[in-house]
Amino acid sequence: MANEPEDIERRDESAPPPHSAAASAGGPAAAAREDAFAGPPAVRVQGLWKRFGDQIAVNGIDLTLPAGRFIGLVGPNGAGKTTTLSMVTGLLRPDSGLVEIGGHDVWRDPVSVKSRIGVLPEGLRLFERLSGRELLGYMGRLRGLPGGEVDKRAGQLLDVLDLSGARNKLVVDYSTGMRKKIGLAAALLHNPEVLFLDEPFEGVDPVSAQTIRGVLERYTASGATVIFSSHVMELVESLCDWVAVIAAGRIRADGPLAEVRGTAPSLQDAFLELVGARGRGAGADLDWLGGGGAR
Amino acid sequence: MSTEAAPAAAPQGAAPSLTGVFVRLKLSLLRNGLRRSTGRALAYVGSVVVGLLFAAAAVLGLIALRGTAHAGALVVLLTGILALGWAALPLFFPTGDETLDPTRLVMLPLRPRPLIGSLLVASLVGIGPFVTLALVTGSVIAVAHGAAAAAVGVVAVVLVTLVCVSLARAVATASVRLLTSRRGRDLAVLSGLFIAIGAQGVNIAAQKLGRPDGLSVLEPVGTVLRWVPPASAVGAVEDAGHGAYGRALAGLALTAVALVLLLWWWQRTLTTLMTAPDSSTLQAVEKDSARGAAAGERGLARLLPDGRTGTVALRTLRYAWRDPKSKMAWATALGVGLLVPVVSAAQGNGSIYTSFSASALLGAQMYNQFGQDTSAFWMVASTIATPRDAYEELRARALALASVAVPFVTLVVLGSAAVIGPWSDFLEVYGLSLAVLGALLATGALSSALFPYSIPSEGNKNVAPGQGAIAWFSLFGGVAVGAVLCAPLLGLTIWLHVAGLHHLLWVLLPVGAVYGAGVAELGLRVAAPRVAGRLPEILTAVSKG
Numbered sequence: 001m002a003n004e005p006e007d008i009e010r011r012d013e014s015a016p017p018p019h020s021a022a023a024s025a026g027g028p029a030a031a032a033r034e035d036a037f038a039g040p041p042a043v044r045v046q047g048l049w050k051r052f053g054d055q056i057a058v059n060g061i062d063l064t065l066p067a068g069r070f071i072g073l074v075g076p077n078g079a080g081k082t083t084t085l086s087m088v089t090g091l092l093r094p095d096s097g098l099v100e101i102g103g104h105d106v107w108r109d110p111v112s113v114k115s116r117i118g119v120l121p122e123g124l125r126l127f128e129r130l131s132g133r134e135l136l137g138y139m140g141r142l143r144g145l146p147g148g149e150v151d152k153r154a155g156q157l158l159d160v161l162d163l164s165g166a167r168n169k170l171v172v173d174y175s176t177g178m179r180k181k182i183g184l185a186a187a188l189l190h191n192p193e194v195l196f197l198d199e200p201f202e203g204v205d206p207v208s209a210q211t212i213r214g215v216l217e218r219y220t221a222s223g224a225t226v227i228f229s230s231h232v233m234e235l236v237e238s239l240c241d242w243v244a245v246i247a248a249g250r251i252r253a254d255g256p257l258a259e260v261r262g263t264a265p266s267l268q269d270a271f272l273e274l275v276g277a278r279g280r281g282a283g284a285d286l287d288w289l290g291g292g293g294a295r
Numbered sequence: 296m297s298t299e300a301a302p303a304a305a306p307q308g309a310a311p312s313l314t315g316v317f318v319r320l321k322l323s324l325l326r327n328g329l330r331r332s333t334g335r336a337l338a339y340v341g342s343v344v345v346g347l348l349f350a351a352a353a354v355l356g357l358i359a360l361r362g363t364a365h366a367g368a369l370v371v372l373l374t375g376i377l378a379l380g381w382a383a384l385p386l387f388f389p390t391g392d393e394t395l396d397p398t399r400l401v402m403l404p405l406r407p408r409p410l411i412g413s414l415l416v417a418s419l420v421g422i423g424p425f426v427t428l429a430l431v432t433g434s435v436i437a438v439a440h441g442a443a444a445a446a447v448g449v450v451a452v453v454l455v456t457l458v459c460v461s462l463a464r465a466v467a468t469a470s471v472r473l474l475t476s477r478r479g480r481d482l483a484v485l486s487g488l489f490i491a492i493g494a495q496g497v498n499i500a501a502q503k504l505g506r507p508d509g510l511s512v513l514e515p516v517g518t519v520l521r522w523v524p525p526a527s528a529v530g531a532v533e534d535a536g537h538g539a540y541g542r543a544l545a546g547l548a549l550t551a552v553a554l555v556l557l558l559w560w561w562q563r564t565l566t567t568l569m570t571a572p573d574s575s576t577l578q579a580v581e582k583d584s585a586r587g588a589a590a591g592e593r594g595l596a597r598l599l600p601d602g603r604t605g606t607v608a609l610r611t612l613r614y615a616w617r618d619p620k621s622k623m624a625w626a627t628a629l630g631v632g633l634l635v636p637v638v639s640a641a642q643g644n645g646s647i648y649t650s651f652s653a654s655a656l657l658g659a660q661m662y663n664q665f666g667q668d669t670s671a672f673w674m675v676a677s678t679i680a681t682p683r684d685a686y687e688e689l690r691a692r693a694l695a696l697a698s699v700a701v702p703f704v705t706l707v708v709l710g711s712a713a714v715i716g717p718w719s720d721f722l723e724v725y726g727l728s729l730a731v732l733g734a735l736l737a738t739g740a741l742s743s744a745l746f747p748y749s750i751p752s753e754g755n756k757n758v759a760p761g762q763g764a765i766a767w768f769s770l771f772g773g774v775a776v777g778a779v780l781c782a783p784l785l786g787l788t789i790w791l792h793v794a795g796l797h798h799l800l801w802v803l804l805p806v807g808a809v810y811g812a813g814v815a816e817l818g819l820r821v822a823a824p825r826v827a828g829r830l831p832e833i834l835t836a837v838s839k840g
Contacts, residue, residue, distance in 0.1 A: 073572045090677070091783055092835070093832065114678065114680045115680070123670075124671065125669050126671055127674060129613065129618045130610065131463070137606075138674075139674060139678070141677055142606055142675070142678040146603065166778070170617070186674070249815040271767075
């Protein structure tokens with residue numbers, strides 16, 4: 001499905017060269033429009049709502065994310081990133097709203113959607129009493145891939161993700177970084193068009209993070225879309241070419257990285273301004289702190 | 296404290312002072328532990344009082360047995376159970392005695408041989424060894440007739456107590472890596488099961504022994520056990536009383552050899568433990584390569600069909616073995632399913648109809664299927680797009696369950712017919728059992744879709760707090776519906792009996808099998824679209840807690 005030749009060509013045309021901030025900075029709005037006309041957006045969300053008891057977790061989100069990009073969903077803790085991603089991927093039912101992936105409605109057309117997306121959720125467990133190899137074999141076969149093909153892809157993914165030595169170890173005995181990597185492998189196994197990763201770098205050591213990064217860059221270079229959430233701005237700034245800022249259950253800004261950053265020196269500054277945390281420094285109230293006069 | 300004491304004492308001969316250090320360490324730890332809270336002190340004093348009272352009562356009881364016909368067999372059995380208890384104790388209560396945790400001694404410059412001696416003496420301080428000493432003394436008094444027997448008895452008491460204590464220490468030392476690892480925590484989840492099954496065993500034993508001349512059933516057990524150390528030492532006392540000095544000597548020697556072997560094993564594992572690096576990670580890797588190479592798994596996988604059915608069934612069966620919660624549930628169902636007919640047969644009021652427990656308990660495993668997945672259910676949910684996918688998922692789980700349940704139910708019903716009888720009821724009960732299994736698979740699938748609840752991954756609880764009502768309602772409601780589903784078959788059975796058509800009762804086997812399969816299939820088909828339509832709701836329900 002995702003590797004039909006014409007599909008790849010189209011994606012290659014519409015995708016900008018990876019990580020060329022200058023290219024998208026040249027005409028961000030034009031590039032976005034070009035994406036929009038090249039085919040259906042990777043994700044289209046309209047009026048998405050979710051309430052847990054009295055608390056509104058997602059407060060009417062409208063968002064269109066172009067295909068073939070490396071997209072960062074950024075926001076402070078509790079902003080609604082995980083809730084939004086769960087609803088977009090069909091793991092949580094929204095109170096209201098429309099979600100389309102590649103032009104297919106997530107809730108009305110799950111057959112088209114589920115085969116096109118890969119998911120790495122945060123805070124949900126894996127089948128941890130399987131070994132890494134067994135877990136990939138299980139997921140691939142559930143996805144309907146032929147057994148031989150699953151085993152071939154699983155072996156390659158385990159190699160690339162540096163998990164070959166632990167392929168027969170139970171996932172319950174894996175470290176955090178290894179779990180993220182095996183989760184990523186399970187999400188990539190069926191070669192999805194759109195990959196959703198919730199905090200893929202949280203608690204991951206630098207070596208594993210670099211491995212994950214390498215795989216994701218290679219994957220987007222082929223024209224696929226990665227949408228990942230994070231609250232580490234430096235990471236998002238170095239990886240993504242498109243950003244959506246979410247705070248208190250609403251989208252504060254979205255668009256090409258350069259456009260969202262605007263005149264701010266870094267994405268971090270732009271982000272603090274957008275979520276209204278600018279100038280809320282730890283200054284005035286703690287004037288007794290430091291200076292050596294221990295009292 | 297021992298860091299200073301041990302090297303200082305070493306030149307003059309480490310053994311005696313080291314023993315003093317360990318005994319004092321044990322007493323100070325006990326005292327300091329009690330000082331920390333009044334509740335703990337009260338609990339400790341309470342357990343001491345109860346222990347002493349129990350010991351006193353047991354000793355009096357044993358002395359009262361003196362001269363009765365089967366006293367010999369009874370005390371031999373008692374000693375055997377005592378030793379078994381000491382061996383099992385460290386597995387269930389790994390943190391029982393911190394002075395004996397060898398990992399705390401790793402940094403100290405201690406030689407193995409004096410260390411073993413000192414640790415052994417230190418382990419003798421406590422209520423447990425005291426109660427053991429009292430029970431063994433009582434046992435010896437019960438069977439010691441004459442001066443020679445008394446002399447052998449004194450040696451026997453010392454030997455048995457030492458064997459019990461060193462057995463516990465050796466087992467604890469050998470399994471310390473296991474008990475502090477993930478595998479050890481998995482084992483702890485299962486400990487409740489051993490206690491439950493053990494309690495059933497005690498229940499049966501007490502009922503048997505309570506009958507007139509019930510003690511005579513002990514004789515064959517006693518004949519074997521009196522050659523198994525440390526019970527052989529107690530057996531030796533009785534032999535000495537009869538003048539069979541050769542047998543007596545052999546019995547004592549067996550226990551003495553066992554003590555030496557235990558101490559040697561303990562010293563060896565202790566030395567390995569204290570000198571080898573903590574290689575839990577290396578061990579894990581080694582075991583894993585073994586798992587990958589295991590041919591049995593591939594063989595099992597080859598037997599299963601391709602596609603979702605085989606994949607899901609294989610995962611379910613792997614979980615039944617590897618996941619402590621699933622293993623506990625399976626072991627309970629299999630164990631209790633077997634125990635009910637066995638217990639009722641042992642109590643003498645058995646009926647072949649008690650073998651329904653096997654199909655009822657195994658069928659109940661179908662309930663809350665997705666709760667057993669915990670939040671990993673998202674992996675299932677993200678691959679189910681149509682009711683057909685959901686149907687295949689449920690059917691594969693039902694098949695995995697049936698692949699164990701059908702042979703097991705067959706064996707239990709066959710066994711009940713053979714032991715309890717009559718054989719004439721076999722086909723009827725077997726057919727009805729299969730129908731019950733099918734009905735429970737059907738209602739289990741439906742309740743998995745409609746009333747999922749989460750199972751906490753840690754501890755012994757099977758239901759997260761606040762969900763007890765859902766769990767009980769779905770289980771009891773489901774069983775009631777299952778009974779209603781079986782009503783046509785029950786009606787047929789009753790009609791055949793009432794109408795006197797006993798020669799046609801065999802019909803119930805094929806009818807029951809077909810009915811069970813049919814009703815299960817129907818249940819899966821009704822449940823499948825509900826699973827497919829409620830995936831996010833099920834995921835939310837099973838991820839709680």
